[in-house]
Amino acid sequence: MNAEQNSTVSRRRFIVSAGLTAAAFGLAPSYLRAAPQTLVEKARQSGASAKINTQTLRGNVSALIGSGGNIGVLTGADGKLIIDSGYSGSQKQIADALTSVSSDPIKHLINTHWHFDHTDGNEWMHSAGATIIAHENTKKHLSTTTRVEDWNFTFPPAPTGALPTKVLTADETLRINNATLALKPYEPAHTDGDISIYFAEADVLHTGDTWWNGYFPFIDYSTGGNIDGMIKAAEANLAMVTDKTIVIPGHGPIGGKKELTEYRDVLVTIHDQVSALKKQGKSLDEVVATKPAAAYDAKWGKGFVNGEFFTKLVYKGVGPNN
Numbered sequence: 001m002n003a004e005q006n007s008t009v010s011r012r013r014f015i016v017s018a019g020l021t022a023a024a025f026g027l028a029p030s031y032l033r034a035a036p037q038t039l040v041e042k043a044r045q046s047g048a049s050a051k052i053n054t055q056t057l058r059g060n061v062s063a064l065i066g067s068g069g070n071i072g073v074l075t076g077a078d079g080k081l082i083i084d085s086g087y088s089g090s091q092k093q094i095a096d097a098l099t100s101v102s103s104d105p106i107k108h109l110i111n112t113h114w115h116f117d118h119t120d121g122n123e124w125m126h127s128a129g130a131t132i133i134a135h136e137n138t139k140k141h142l143s144t145t146t147r148v149e150d151w152n153f154t155f156p157p158a159p160t161g162a163l164p165t166k167v168l169t170a171d172e173t174l175r176i177n178n179a180t181l182a183l184k185p186y187e188p189a190h191t192d193g194d195i196s197i198y199f200a201e202a203d204v205l206h207t208g209d210t211w212w213n214g215y216f217p218f219i220d221y222s223t224g225g226n227i228d229g230m231i232k233a234a235e236a237n238l239a240m241v242t243d244k245t246i247v248i249p250g251h252g253p254i255g256g257k258k259e260l261t262e263y264r265d266v267l268v269t270i271h272d273q274v275s276a277l278k279k280q281g282k283s284l285d286e287v288v289a290t291k292p293a294a295a296y297d298a299k300w301g302k303g304f305v306n307g308e309f310f311t312k313l314v315y316k317g318v319g320p321n322n
């Protein structure tokens, strides 16, 4: 193998690996050069050394950032309500962070969707006292063997204790800790089981993975996600917020309407370019070669999904009618 072939191979390996990478999973970039394990295994392994950054937001709502998807916490006399459970390898750090927020016992856990970086901690949180609430399709994917092609990984069914026991398919309102929580399923977007949670009095919204603040989002076509749904979800999120709303994204820093708007615009711009080219009959390789995400790659492509991979995710979902 000559140097050029070698570099082509490593570049390709880099791009494949970049399907899931550094920032979103809190991994050092050197991880990209190691590669014996699958991305999912590596991400899970990172949980053991994850550092949790706890942010107090408003009205007894906090966020724990650093192990998989961002975790939301509501404290009070009814016990803690937690949104998403991170990696199981971070149990100690997450438990310590939860204790530092308040001494209330863990009582409720809501999963924004089924992905491992949001649900691997379900089993221990359930053992600690949480009743698990999620979309019906989240329970379905966690209950059965589920493959995600873009991660090249097949997930076995989750243990019984990790499964949601209360499921929803339509809007639902919960009243816990003197707070009103609006749970709202999206149309299929990042997966087919995404829900948002809005804390009405605190005016805090958790979007799950329908929003990645500062990163191109992953779209899981294997379990029902698609680019059109991602754009509709971004619009739905914008419709739910004002300039004062604090928004917890699935990945990336806490933000608000301004950052949500920027994200929506990036998705729409790249979607429109890719869609126009696909309608002209351009192949995936031809569209990728035009680099429709190039203008955003430096800022948005540093995490889990780079510009090329995002272009492929968009191409997959656009058709004659969109």
Ligand SMILES: [Zn+2]
Pocket (backbone or CB within 6 Å): 113, 115, 190, 209
């Ligand atoms: Zn996800």
